[in-house]
Amino acid sequence: xxxxxxxxxxxxxxGKSTLIGRLxxxxxxxxxxxxxHIEEKSASNGLDHLDFSLATDGLLTEREQGxxxxxxxxxxxxxxxxxxxxDSPGHxxxxxxxxxxxxxxxxxxxxxxxxxxxxxxxKRHFYITxxxxxxxxxxxxxxMDLVGYDQxxxxxxxxxxxxxxxxxxxxxxxxxxxxxxxxxxxxxxLKSPKMGWFSGKVLFDLIENIAVNEPPSKENVLxxxxxxxxxxxxxxxxxxxxxxxxxxxxxVGDAIEVFPSGTKxxxxxxxxxxxxxxxxxxxxxxxxxxxxxxxxxRGDSLFTPSNSIEFTKIINAKVCWMQDxxxxxxxxxxxxxxxxxxxxxxxxxxxxxxxxxxxSKETTALGLNDIGxxxxxxxxxxxxxPYPENKNLGSFIIIDINTNNTAGVGFIE
Amino acid sequence: xxxxxxLEEEAIYIIxxxxxxFDKPALLFSGGKDSIVLLHLCHKAFLPARIPxxxxxxxTGHNFPETLTLRDKLxxxxxxxxxxxxxxxSIDQGKVTEEKGRFASRxxxxxxxxxxxxxxxxxxxxxxxxxxxxxxxxxxxxxxxxRDDFGQWNEKLQRPELFDHxxxxxHSGEHIRAFPIxxxxxxxxxxxxxxxxxxxxxxxxxxxxxxxxxxxxxxPVTEFHQIDPNQIKVxxxxxxxxxxxxxxxxxxxxxxELDVIIEEIRTSTYSERGARMDDKRSEGAMExxxxxxxx
Numbered sequence: 001x002x003x004x005x006x007x008x009x010x011x012x013x014x015g016k017s018t019l020i021g022r023l024x025x026x027x028x029x030x031x032x033x034x035x036x037h038i039e040e041k042s043a044s045n046g047l048d049h050l051d052f053s054l055a056t057d058g059l060l061t062e063r064e065q066g067x068x069x070x071x072x073x074x075x076x077x078x079x080x081x082x083x084x085x086x087d088s089p090g091h092x093x094x095x096x097x098x099x100x101x102x103x104x105x106x107x108x109x110x111x112x113x114x115x116x117x118x119x120x121x122x123k124r125h126f127y128i129t130x131x132x133x134x135x136x137x138x139x140x141x142x143x144m145d146l147v148g149y150d151q152x153x154x155x156x157x158x159x160x161x162x163x164x165x166x167x168x169x170x171x172x173x174x175x176x177x178x179x180x181x182x183x184x185x186x187x188x189x190l191k192s193p194k195m196g197w198f199s200g201k202v203l204f205d206l207i208e209n210i211a212v213n214e215p216p217s218k219e220n221v222l223x224x225x226x227x228x229x230x231x232x233x234x235x236x237x238x239x240x241x242x243x244x245x246x247x248x249x250x251x252v253g254d255a256i257e258v259f260p261s262g263t264k265x266x267x268x269x270x271x272x273x274x275x276x277x278x279x280x281x282x283x284x285x286x287x288x289x290x291x292x293x294x295x296x297x298r299g300d301s302l303f304t305p306s307n308s309i310e311f312t313k314i315i316n317a318k319v320c321w322m323q324d325x326x327x328x329x330x331x332x333x334x335x336x337x338x339x340x341x342x343x344x345x346x347x348x349x350x351x352x353x354x355x356x357x358x359x360s361k362e363t364t365a366l367g368l369n370d371i372g373x374x375x376x377x378x379x380x381x382x383x384x385x386p387y388p389e390n391k392n393l394g395s396f397i398i399i400d401i402n403t404n405n406t407a408g409v410g411f412i413e
Numbered sequence: 414x415x416x417x418x419x420l421e422e423e424a425i426y427i428i429x430x431x432x433x434x435f436d437k438p439a440l441l442f443s444g445g446k447d448s449i450v451l452l453h454l455c456h457k458a459f460l461p462a463r464i465p466x467x468x469x470x471x472x473t474g475h476n477f478p479e480t481l482t483l484r485d486k487l488x489x490x491x492x493x494x495x496x497x498x499x500x501x502x503s504i505d506q507g508k509v510t511e512e513k514g515r516f517a518s519r520x521x522x523x524x525x526x527x528x529x530x531x532x533x534x535x536x537x538x539x540x541x542x543x544x545x546x547x548x549x550x551x552x553x554x555x556x557x558x559x560r561d562d563f564g565q566w567n568e569k570l571q572r573p574e575l576f577d578h579x580x581x582x583x584h585s586g587e588h589i590r591a592f593p594i595x596x597x598x599x600x601x602x603x604x605x606x607x608x609x610x611x612x613x614x615x616x617x618x619x620x621x622x623x624x625x626x627x628x629x630x631x632x633p634v635t636e637f638h639q640i641d642p643n644q645i646k647v648x649x650x651x652x653x654x655x656x657x658x659x660x661x662x663x664x665x666x667x668x669x670e671l672d673v674i675i676e677e678i679r680t681s682t683y684s685e686r687g688a689r690m691d692d693k694r695s696e697g698a699m700e701x702x703x704x705x706x707x708x
Contacts, residue, residue, distance in 0.1 A: 003416045031684040058549030059568055060697040070571060072552045073545040075598050082416060084596060096573040103575040225429040230462035238461065244426050244577070273425075274460030283414065285425050285458075298433050322573050336578050339433055397578040404582035406572045 010111030011121035012090035019182035021052025029076035096322035107136040220248030220304040240287035249281035299340035317410035387411040424593035434581035435538035444480035447542030467494040498530035550700035564706030630662035
């Protein structure tokens with residue numbers, strides 16, 4: 001059995017939470033006591049149907065306003081697969097939470113309202129999925145019950161989406177289209193008799209079968225999180241460099257280099273939680289013990305020298321800005337790349353991307369929810385690979401040094 | 414990698430980030446299955462060294478004795494330091510007042526003792542075994558969750574959390590709560606306990622116990638609540654979560670072995686926290702408690 005991480009996207013009121021609540025219900029993932037609670041709450045709110053959004057909108061203010069403010073993580077499984085769904089908010093004000101949900105997902109379920117079709121927020125969210133390199137996007141045209149299950153409506157929207165995809169710089173994207181009604185349960189688990197004209201897979205089939213196997217990246221990089229030095233007599237000379245294999249793999253005997261010191265050495269042994277291993281690969285934590293006594297500390301990287309790895313103090317990146325105070329030249333921020341941090345000065349903010357046309361405008365500042373291009377001058381060199389080439393090494397967060405908040409996210413160009 | 418392995422890798426990455434980013438981290442240890450799993454993960458994360466931070470147990474004084482016995486055994490086994498914050502001390506010092514009423518519980522009183530303990534020990538990061546699948550407010554929580562000077566959770570202004578870049582930057586006086594097993598489900602925890610052969614308190618296994626019916630839940634008979642003897646029955650039960658004795662209900666069960674328990678949970682039509690009276694007090698019972706600093 002494998003695990004699929006899906007994020008929802010789409011505008012406010014497109015029915016994302018209702019759809020996810022319904023999926024939980026239909027797969028038997030809502031337990032009796034949770035269902036009873038939804039029944040009682042729906043009845044006391046004067047509804048003649050079950051309000052499945054109550055299964056995912058967990059905050060009191062969300063339930064009060066009937067909107068999603070922050071990401072809910074939901075867990076369910078079928079006979080074939082396990083799922084983690086990041087149910088994300090649709091409101092533009094909460095775009096940062098949508099990006100949060102999407103950043104740890106393999107696929108996106110992007111909802112549209114059949115009555116409205118492709119709108120600004122569809123374009124914005126689709127743009128973000130592509131900025132983050134999501135390769136599987138399911139376009140779910142919801143509320144088909146409100147347009148009489150009309151095939152023409154669906155076809156027209158599908159055509160608009162195809163245009164949207166064409167206009168954007170997508171890489172290896174597979175798009176899926178499905179007409180449904182989350183409220184009535186059409187085309188979720190079973191083919192809806194009301195949409196006999198639809199020949200594609202129902203939603204359930206789709207998410208159970210989407211393949212998301214990303215091949216491991218070619219660069220071999222382990223970023224050190226902590227140095228293990230047991231203060232025990234038996235391990236007097238033990239120095240283990242523990243961290244995650246961010247990319248590629250390592251084997252015992254590999255020649256490696258330490259960044260930033262530049263020291264070259266070999267891997268003497270590899271441990272995982274005290275047990276010796278011959279090899280470790282992408283996504284695994286490992287403790288590397290080295291042939292020579294070298295100086296390595298938290299935030300440093302151990303890597304196999306390769307042409308595609310660059311070290312730089314100057315970065316150009318696409319930035320998704322997430323706080324009220326605007327991003328402008330001359331400001332200082334702290335950049336965080338996994339366990340590595342460096343102060344940085346903004347040297348330039350050059351473009352603001354218009355997500356609805358995929359064109360861009362010249363600018364000098366990025367405001368809340370803007371996406372644009374900025375240049376950074378770092379205090380320390382970092383190991384740098386463009387995000388489109390390696391998703392595990394090409395991103396960073398931007399921390400406001402006054403508030404400590406995460407002010408934005410950058411994708412190295 | 415199988416799913417349990419993936420979850421283990423994710424959790425240990427988070428634990429190492431906590432140790433890498435903070436000066437005085439600690440593990441909030443309740444004695445329940447989730448904190449036992451987390452303790453074991455912490456142990457694995459730093460092998461062959463010892464766990465480089467202490468455990469903190471907030472003791473309501475209403476614990477199941479079985480969890481305290483095991484707690485002390487695990488402290489020995491993992492060679493780790495334990496700090497205990499006593500709710501009784503907070504009561505004696507007049508900082509909190511014991512609840513009144515027939516079903517008084519010390520559950521909500523823990524928050525004050527917890528925050529005081531964090532402040533006394535000058536902790537800047539507290540790891541907990543909370544999981545997102547447990548409860549709807551917990552489903553909203555970040556992996557690194559910032560608590561202000563007053564220990565409060567601001568649910569409307571959580572930091573964006575992107576990829577594996579965990580932002581632990583805080584001001585002095587603030588602390589973070591870190592949740593390494595956020596993405597584990599109840600079944601994952603049980604399967605990990607089986608896989609790693611972890612010892613858990615005996616009350617998780619079926620045993621004979623005096624219980625009474627309270628709003629459809631089987632509550633254990635304790636010295637803390639006076640119950641009409643006619644309502645008390647001895648039944649074969651086990652506990653699915655282990656909290657304070659005054660607010661944790663049992664479920665009818667004959668499962669004396671791990672395999673049987675796992676099968677029971679797999680087919681259960683009731684949710685895990687369905688047996689927690691503390692969550693049932695109101696619609697947003699968990700959220701309200703979290704906002705003021707609860708676990």
